Amino acid sequence: MKDYAFGVDIGGTTIKLGLFETKGNLLEKWEISTITTNNGKQIMPDIALAIENKLKERNIFASEIEGIGIGVPGPVLDDSIVNKCVNLGWGIVDVAEDLRRLTGIEKIKVGNDANVAALGEMWKGAGIGHKNVVMVTLGTGVGGGIVLNGQIVSGCHGAAGEIGHIKLNEHEEEKCGCGKKGHLEQYASATGIVRKSQELLRDTNRNSVLRDIHHLTAKEIFDSARKQDELALEVVEFACHQLGLAMAHIADVIDPEIFVIGGGVSKAGEILLEGVKKYYTEAVFHTCEHTEIALARCGNDAGMYGAVKMIL
Incomplete structure (x- = not known):
């Protein structure tokens, strides 16, 4: 094996x-x-130029590079072809072939960013020692990644791990970002947590410190819940219930060794983790009750680590 490799995590x-x-x-x-x-x-x-400049700066030859791994925010087929990525403006793009042509480096693999982050957490983060990992990323939306037997699961359409679009509520009237209704993303994402708080503030007269916050965020809601604000506690409990239920559904199908929760909302820490564990245990099939649930450790570097792991 050659001495070096690049990991690339493409965000919007x-x-x-x-x-x-x-x-x-x-x-x-x-x-x-x-x-x-x-x-x-x-x-x-731009990626090719950034890699070329780094090689020159470090006095490394392209012949010393084992390969380039890339995570992208969209479905990926055959470790190469991105099947539409709205956030980047892409339709169907053969990312591996494009970068191969631009850099002259032959070994290039591409994966969905959440799947790649799951691989990174398995390799260098909370999933160390496990080969069957499900990662849930809680940010503006809800993403997910699945690693089974040490390999990313992409599915035949590149859409495996779209955890945020598990349907949980038949009666939801608002649309998810995907255009359908009642999905996990509407309840456990940062956006969904704020939306639930705003609904309760609008539809009730209950006292809450949240009424005094001009620009409400998920962090402020969790912070208020820790201080025993009843409305904030209800919102957090609701989000944990929805996430725990969705994870139970996943475990009943996949039976992973560990769930890793990452993304900005995961910074809430133990109040999130304990709530999710409670509702997960209540809902899941008995043989999966003791599946480990942990907070991610690699932070924003998980995608880079996972991208490189695909190459190695």
Whole structure:
């Protein structure tokens, strides 16, 4: 195996890049802006240029690079082809072939960003020692990644791990971002948690410190719940219930060794973790009751680590 590899995590605002030794050490990480204008046509050339510049800076030859792993916010087929990615302006794009042509580096693998982050957590984070990992990412939306027997599960359409779109409520009237209704993302994402709080503040006269907050965020709701604000506690309990229930559904099908919860909302810590564990245990099939549930450890680096792990 060659000495070095690159891990790339493409987001809607920034692209995170990491130069790794192939024995697993992260040597350096940096970011560039994601330019999504003109249907994202500048993204791959920008990544190629960033890699070329880093090789020159480090006096490393392309022949010393084992490969480049890439995580993208969309479904991926055959470790190569992105099957539409709205956040980047892409339709169907053969990312691996494009970057191969631009860099001259032959070994390039592409995966969905949440799946890749799950692989990163399995390798270097909360999932160390496990080969069957489900990661749930709680941010603006709810994402997910599945690793079974040490391998990313992508599915035949590249959509495996779309945990946020598990339907939980037949009676929901508001639409999810995907256009359908009653999905986990509407209840356990940062957006969903704020929405639930706003509904209770609007529809009731209950006292709550949340009424005094001009720009409400999920963090403030969790902080208020820790201080025993009753309305905030109800919102947190509701979100934990929905997430625990969805995870129980997943466990009944996949039976992972561990669930890893990441994303911005996961920074709420123990109040989130304990709530989810309670409702998960109530709902899941008895043989899965003791599945480990942990908070992610790699933070924003999980995608880079997972991208490199695909190559290694």
